[in-house]
Amino acid sequence: MSRLIVVSNRVNPPSDANVGTTGGLAMALAAALREYSGVWFGWSGETVEAFTGQISMQKVAGVTVALVDLEEQDRQEYYNGYANKTLWPLLHSRTDLAAYERSFGEGYQRVNRRFAETLAPLIGPGDLVWIHDYHLIPMAQELRRLGVTNRIGFFLHIPWPSRQLMTTLPQHRELVETMLAYDLIGFQTRDALEAFEDYAARELDGHVDDGVLTAQGRRVAIGAFPIGIEADAFAQTAQGPEAQAAFAVMRASQAGRKMILGVDRLDYSKGLEERFHAYEQLLADHPQWREQVFLLQIATPSRDEVEAYQEIRARLDGVSGRINGAYATVDWVPIRYVNRGYRRDQLAGIYRAAEVGLVTPLRDGMNLVAKEYVAAQDPEDPGVLVLSRYAGAAEQMEEAVIVNPFSREDMSEALASALAMPRAERVSRWERLMAGVRRDDVAAWRDAFVQALQGGAGRGELREVAAN
Ligand code: GDG
Numbered sequence: 001m002s003r004l005i006v007v008s009n010r011v012n013p014p015s016d017a018n019v020g021t022t023g024g025l026a027m028a029l030a031a032a033l034r035e036y037s038g039v040w041f042g043w044s045g046e047t048v049e050a051f052t053g054q055i056s057m058q059k060v061a062g063v064t065v066a067l068v069d070l071e072e073q074d075r076q077e078y079y080n081g082y083a084n085k086t087l088w089p090l091l092h093s094r095t096d097l098a099a100y101e102r103s104f105g106e107g108y109q110r111v112n113r114r115f116a117e118t119l120a121p122l123i124g125p126g127d128l129v130w131i132h133d134y135h136l137i138p139m140a141q142e143l144r145r146l147g148v149t150n151r152i153g154f155f156l157h158i159p160w161p162s163r164q165l166m167t168t169l170p171q172h173r174e175l176v177e178t179m180l181a182y183d184l185i186g187f188q189t190r191d192a193l194e195a196f197e198d199y200a201a202r203e204l205d206g207h208v209d210d211g212v213l214t215a216q217g218r219r220v221a222i223g224a225f226p227i228g229i230e231a232d233a234f235a236q237t238a239q240g241p242e243a244q245a246a247f248a249v250m251r252a253s254q255a256g257r258k259m260i261l262g263v264d265r266l267d268y269s270k271g272l273e274e275r276f277h278a279y280e281q282l283l284a285d286h287p288q289w290r291e292q293v294f295l296l297q298i299a300t301p302s303r304d305e306v307e308a309y310q311e312i313r314a315r316l317d318g319v320s321g322r323i324n325g326a327y328a329t330v331d332w333v334p335i336r337y338v339n340r341g342y343r344r345d346q347l348a349g350i351y352r353a354a355e356v357g358l359v360t361p362l363r364d365g366m367n368l369v370a371k372e373y374v375a376a377q378d379p380e381d382p383g384v385l386v387l388s389r390y391a392g393a394a395e396q397m398e399e400a401v402i403v404n405p406f407s408r409e410d411m412s413e414a415l416a417s418a419l420a421m422p423r424a425e426r427v428s429r430w431e432r433l434m435a436g437v438r439r440d441d442v443a444a445w446r447d448a449f450v451q452a453l454q455g456g457a458g459r460g461e462l463r464e465v466a467a468n
Pocket of ligand 1: 027028157158227263264265298300340341342343344345347364365366367368369370372
């Protein structure tokens with residue numbers, strides 16, 4: 001039987017006991033691999049003096065992982081540099097934050113080559129290789145150079161920006177052309193897929209027919225594969241003992257007040273500053289909610305070696321402090337702003353206790369928090385999901401209260417209507433949302449991608465081209 005070889009930058013299978021965010025990608029991949037025989041390959045997160053390419057095999061949380069150490073220069077140029085200072089902001093439409101340095105591009109290419117050289121000997125005949133996310137866009141091309149002819153798929157967890165924005169990247173064409181070495185490229189949304197198609201048509205002179213991109217003599221299957229969560233398992237976790245205990249703690253500390261909840265990695269793409277402003281607008285425009293509601297924002301620090309993350313963290317400290325200073329009373333703090341992570345099962349209980357789940361990224365590939373919030377609710381008395389139209393999840397979750405995260409008035413009015421929403425409407429919206437979260441769960445995502453990779457239209461032609 002062919003194995004599934006999953007590749008991502010970091011390899012960190014999560015478990016209930018993991019505290020803090022391991023990120024949406026890790027949640028999804030661990031779930032995918034528990035069902036398949038296979039290996040999860042990537043960076044250990046450690047650095048060594050000189051790269052050796054030595055692999056450490058381990059079993060973590062039921063998943064076989066193969067880890068490789070990188071050099072400190074790799075961390076700076078590839079991870080902090082090209083991945084998180086260039087591609088992440090650019091693909092989230094933040095050209096103002098995107099840094100272009102030649103050493104970043106060189107480090108990125110070097111690490112992709114190192115990953116390919118280390119992984120290639122592990123790949124057996126018939127194995128499927130599934131490479132994840134923006135850190136590893138050129139990896140398939142490096143594998144092909146080493147003679148790997150297996151099927152190789154790529155899934156992008158974050159958005160694909162408009163063609164105009166993409167072309168601001170120096171050497172964008174060289175980067176995107178490396179993607180033609182894949183057999184299948186998957187995006188989270190139709191929107192991202194269409195933006196990629198537009199790029200391919202205008203910049204690579206490609207054309208798309210029936211889900212297959214033809215460009216430069218190669219054929220690559222492309223599609224939208226919206227990622228999901230382990231919906232039933234998470235719904236059960238939300239009723240388990242740890243979740244119940246966390247739920248009880250929250251209910252006691254709410255003291256009859258309603259809770260609006262945000263849960264995010266501390267990242268400028270998540271719209272936290274705008275969210276705080278919108279909540280302040282609610283308190284200003286709807287004074288009846290003062291002392292009757294609070295916002296709990298859990299924001300786990302991430303990528304704190306990157307300046308833009310240090311800056312957003314400092315700004316959020318300032319904004320939350322100012323709002324609390326302006327509105328707090330002796331026994332009410334309007335914003336509880338928490339920079340630490342929680343166990344996953346505790347988080348499920350906190351979701352369940354929140355009357356409103358507030359998910360307002362400025363750009364987001366999908367956003368799994370929106371789906372987790374829905375899955376954690378009590379079917380008899382569910383909370384209301386307020387969701388940014390710029391989260392990929394909004395393409396599927398139409399029954400949420402959809403907002404424009406750039407408009408504090410829009411968000412403030414949405415919060416007011418969510419807080420006052422009658423139970424019958426909450427239940428009917430939730431039922432439809434939950435049906436979707438259940439149907440489009442992580443297993444559906446994985447199976448759709450793997451099936452497309454196995455039978456996709458790209459590969460035969462790719463081989464012919466390679467043989468020519
Ligand atoms: C990328 C894309 C896409 C958060 N705080 C804690 C905690 N978390 C977990 C959440 C959720 C995950 O982290 C965050 O996932 P998201 O999807 O919301 O966002 P990213 O990390 O930016 O993920 C995103 C995703 O990849 C998958 O394709 O949806 O668009 O940006 O699972 O629950 N977990 C625990 N404690 C916390 O305090 N245990």
